Amino acid sequence: MAGPEPRDPGEVGQAVIVGVQRCGTTSVAAALAQHPQVAFAEPLWPEPKFFLQGGSAHRRQEYLDRHYRPGDTAVRLRCEKSTSYFESDGACDEIAEAFPEARIVVVVRDPIARALSHYAFTSRSGLEDLPLHQALDLEAEQRAWDTDAVSVSPYRYLSRGRYVDDLGRWDRTFGAAAVHIVVLEELQS
Numbered sequence: 001m002a003g004p005e006p007r008d009p010g011e012v013g014q015a016v017i018v019g020v021q022r023c024g025t026t027s028v029a030a031a032l033a034q035h036p037q038v039a040f041a042e043p044l045w046p047e048p049k050f051f052l053q054g055g056s057a058h059r060r061q062e063y064l065d066r067h068y069r070p071g072d073t074a075v076r077l078r079c080e081k082s083t084s085y086f087e088s089d090g091a092c093d094e095i096a097e098a099f100p101e102a103r104i105v106v107v108v109r110d111p112i113a114r115a116l117s118h119y120a121f122t123s124r125s126g127l128e129d130l131p132l133h134q135a136l137d138l139e140a141e142q143r144a145w146d147t148d149a150v151s152v153s154p155y156r157y158l159s160r161g162r163y164v165d166d167l168g169r170w171d172r173t174f175g176a177a178a179v180h181i182v183v184l185e186e187l188q189s
Contacts, residue, residue: 015079015103016095018170019086020160021152022117023107024184029081041067041080049082049151054090057097084151087166096173104170109184111161118157127154 017025026044033040041048050056050063068078085091086106095102108114119135122128127150128135136157143155159165170179 012075013077013103014099014101015077015105016085016099017079017081017083017105017107018091018095019083019106019166020108020114020163021083021086022114022121023109024182024187025081025083025107028105028107028182028187029079032079035077037074037076039068039072039075039078041078042069044081047082047084048080049084050080051082051091051094051098052084052088052151054094057094060098063098086170087152087156087160089169092169092173102174102178104174104179105182106163106167106170106179107182107184108163111158111163114161115157118160122154122157125154 017029019025029040029044032038033044041050048067050067056063064078067080082091085095095104115136116132119128119132127145130138135155139155139157139159143153145154167179167181
């Protein structure tokens with residue numbers, strides 16, 4: 001794909017912050033949400049995760065009606081943040097079908113800092129009861145989790161930080177011009 005076509009100035013664009021978990025996506029979303037021409041999918045938490053459902057691309061209008069306030073003529077960009085999308089082939093395909101012109105935002109950070117933040121978050125949430133070294137050692141073994149409660153494995157501490165493993169699908173699907181990588185440490189500095 002060559003990248004997104006220029007939009008008509010009156011048209012509303014679509015952007016999706018697809019991840020990565022524990023990389024500052026909430027902070028990036030909060031900053032973008034301050035702009036008067038940006039509308040964020042509601043609710044911000046829990047994340048919409050609409051495109052994790054098979055067949056969701058065919059329900060584009062339902063998505064817009066469910067997650068955005070109608071009638072705001074000042075809005076020039078709709079944006080959603082759902083970090084579970086990053087590692088999902090299905091979500092990538094569904095978003096591409098529903099919004100082929102979408103801009104994709106991927107927030108990354110130092111993979112070790114991300115893994116430690118992820119472990120701390122999972123522990124605080126009551127999903128992890130192993131000490132850090134055991135949790136990291138067991139990651140390679142497919143640990144089971146409650147898929148009704150959590151959309152992606154809460155235990156991918158190290159592998160989720162191998163961003164290139166998942167980034168390729170977004171680049172191939174949307175094109176390099178539409179995929180924007182934000183490095184948390186650069187943003188903070």
